[in-house]
Amino acid sequence: MLVRSARVAHGWTQRDLANRLHCSRSTVSRLETGAKLWTTLPPFAASPRF
Template sequence: MNNRVRALRADHGWSQADLAERLDVSRQTVNAIETGKYDPSLPLAFKIARLFGRPIEAIFEPEV
């Protein structure tokens, strides 16, 4: 799954640790999501979308 988490995080000036704290996950989880090694659960994807004020489909998209 492709995602824009890294770009959105950078736009906000947050480190991976900052984002992890806001999402109540580990920094390693944020890193794994950003690098595509881990697809977040649906509740976590909604939490990310709410945090950035975007619809899920504007952040995550399936690989074709």
């Protein structure tokens, strides 16, 4: 739920976030539902702009 909350707070769609993270929209969806967990976050995902 944390991913979705952050995404919505920024006013981004799943597609917007996927483009920023260089992954697919379906990956964002799976991250939001807990069906997929990242073992490591891309370095840019930890930036203040995220």
